[in-house]
Amino acid sequence: MSSEVVKNSVLCMGPGTHGVPLKLFETNRRRLVERLKSKNIGEGSIVLLQGGNDVPVHDTDTTYLFRQESYFMWAFGITDPGCYGAIEVDSGNAHIFIPKFPADYGIWMGRILERQEWGQKYAIENVHYVEDIKKVMSELKPNMILTLKGMNTDSGLCSKEANFKGIETFNVNNTLLFNEIADLRVFKTDLEIEVLKYVIEVSSAAHRKVMRCVEAGKSEYQCESEFLHYCYQIGGCRHVSYTCICGTGPNASILHYGHAGAPNDRKIKEGDMCLFDMGANYFGYASDITCSYPVNGKFSEDQKMIYNAVLRANLAVLSSAKPGVSWADLHVLAITTLLEDLKKGGILVGDVQEMLKAGVGAIFQPHGLGHLMGLDVHDVGGYLPNNPPRPKHVPGVDKLRTARILEERMVLTIEPGCYFIDHLLDQALKDSNLSKYFVAEAVSKFRNFGGVRIEDDVLITKDGAINLTKVPRTVEEIERWMAGHDDEKY
Structure with a gap:
């Protein structure tokens, strides 16, 4: 993303196209925290959402054109695959977890951004690597991790529930979050x-x-x-x-x-x-x-x-x-x-x-x-x-x-x-x-x-x-x- 886009804190496709303020996603996170607090859900808890991954075309080494998972996009505005996002319900603080790429990744996919650059790109201060989710969660000591699980009534398919190695060591609730965030998405800011x-x-x-x-x-x-x-x-x-x-x-x-x-x-x-x-x-x-x-x-x-x-x-x-x-x-x-x-x-x-x-x-x-x-x-x-x-x-x-x-x-x-x-x-x-x-x-x-x-x-x-x-x-x-x-x- 160009330095101009980062500076302006928007997502856009360049001159003449609409700038989507990163504040949009910050506002959605705040709405979610306020909703959970108003219903006495999640005191001392952390919301954890998992974004989408690249999907290979059958057994090939090419992928379908990536589009972010919608609940994750609603909350974080991240357009990259392979990420997680967390929101502390008590404080509203947001964390994102990004892939850690090997050095030769840059040969094929461009320069690898540092963590602080990810933070600038998406206006989120707390940036960690995906491999460190368990460690970060242990440091935050949530009473409960709220994950998203529910059925889309149009497709009959279920939303993607966040999962990481070691999540079973935490108190996880996958029933409280879905109805609240789905209902919030109905009403546009x-x-x-x-x-x-x-x-x-x-x-x-x-x-x-x-x-x-x-x-x-x-x-x-x-x-x-x-x-x-x-x-x-x-x-x-x-x-x-x-x-x-x-x-x-x-x-x-x-x-x-x-x-x-x-x-x-x-x-x-x-x-x-x-x-x-x-x-x-x-x-x-x-x-x-x-x-x-x-x-x-x-x-x-x-x-x-x-x-x-x-x-x-x-x-x-x-x-x-x-x-x-x-x-x-x-x-x-x-x-x-x-x-x-x-x-x-x-x-x-x-x-x-x-x-x-x-x-x-x-x-x-x-x-x-x-x-x-x-x-x-x-x-x-x-x-x-x-x-x-x-x-x-x-x-x-x-x-x-x-x-x-x-x-x-x-x-x-x-x-x-x-x-x-x-x-x-x-x-x-x-x-x-x-x-x-x-x-x-x-x-x-x-x-x-x-x-x-x-x-x-x-x-x-x-x-x-x-x-x-x-x-x-x-x-x-x-x-x-x-x-x-x-x-x-x-």
């Missing part, structure tokens, strides 16, 4: 919000660029490439938050398209709808934006009808999202709005409330309304003790990544969608409880249509939701932008 605004602005601009370069005859991955190039070259975002989804035509109905078996490799055709779900990542902080539009920049009447139905659902949620409102209720609002418009468009018939109960909404939008976002694109804290549990036995609602009551400083995505998925449509048309709501002839017209998703990243404030995403959204705005007309708000 002012400094975190500034980073999120930056990465969302970069992603928004990249989406706008893709909108102007998409055309029939190109491959989907070429649009993905434009997005990645802009985010890295202009925004300094070396990572993306997830595999880019660049679905066109029927591929737009594949919710997680773009995976290794279908790597955004279809040739784009005239008349296609594009559904591009892509988000940059900056020093761990995520963005997640989906834009849907016709490849030729002009909506057909059918495309306009489906798009406006989804947009109306998006805006209904955006205008209703505020502290005290249930996220599950907002999901129902979005689905209700969508079904009303599909009924007006002649695709559905019958009572909308009866459709809701029957699960018709989940045929067109099988996923939840959105999710928390922060250091992970599907951020933690969705289902914790003392929060509303995951809804059960309600199609679509049971897929929600959180059912929490909205509070200030939450950052979430609002992403209603409407997809024409053959598998789900075939099932519905064969089910007498569902088929009575469908106009089969109208449904057949939308086979191979794909789908529409409109996904915005929003911040919950005391006055409501602020949309941080900056892309054309109305039919008129999209058509103007794709025709090359500039808009002052971008």
Whole structure:
């Protein structure tokens, strides 16, 4: 890291990119200590977190591009692999433990930093080597070491619990920390919000660029490439938050398209709808934006009808999202709005409330309304003790990544969608409880249509939701932008 960056106590990728103050991570450590003290957890204790390690590509001597473990990043802001961090609960003093490299490491990886240089780099005074953890812990004499162990409710996987040789000689508790730190991550500080605004602005601009370069005859991955190039070259975002989804035509109905078996490799055709779900990542902080539009920049009447139905659902949620409102209720609002418009468009018939109960909404939008976002694109804290549990036995609602009551400083995505998925449509048309709501002839017209998703990243404030995403959204705005007309708000 350059001396300028060290001097300014920020993490950044150079001129023109956002400086992430190291104070952000110091603030998070202080928040954690205050939370633990307020709940009488950990007097005389030490929080111990273990960062991520380089991961080899199968049995080779190359590694995947490293990205720091999110809980560790939240607390310490360290971008290097192979580290540990400790926080004394009583005093708030922080310690980091760094790898001790052999002398020839510098031949391949650059000059080896001294311990004090690590301290300057990350604004943490107490720097030790990983091999000395047991010795340092013995000198600190904690009543208890608090380690992180808990399940991520999105993935079903467990967080990485800190471990070192000799830890068994200490009193270790791995049940008290997880719920507290996961809940703290739900609520963003002012400094975190500034980073999120930056990465969302970069992603928004990249989406706008893709909108102007998409055309029939190109491959989907070429649009993905434009997005990645802009985010890295202009925004300094070396990572993306997830595999880019660049679905066109029927591929737009594949919710997680773009995976290794279908790597955004279809040739784009005239008349296609594009559904591009892509988000940059900056020093761990995520963005997640989906834009849907016709490849030729002009909506057909059918495309306009489906798009406006989804947009109306998006805006209904955006205008209703505020502290005290249930996220599950907002999901129902979005689905209700969508079904009303599909009924007006002649695709559905019958009572909308009866459709809701029957699960018709989940045929067109099988996923939840959105999710928390922060250091992970599907951020933690969705289902914790003392929060509303995951809804059960309600199609679509049971897929929600959180059912929490909205509070200030939450950052979430609002992403209603409407997809024409053959598998789900075939099932519905064969089910007498569902088929009575469908106009089969109208449904057949939308086979191979794909789908529409409109996904915005929003911040919950005391006055409501602020949309941080900056892309054309109305039919008129999209058509103007794709025709090359500039808009002052971008």
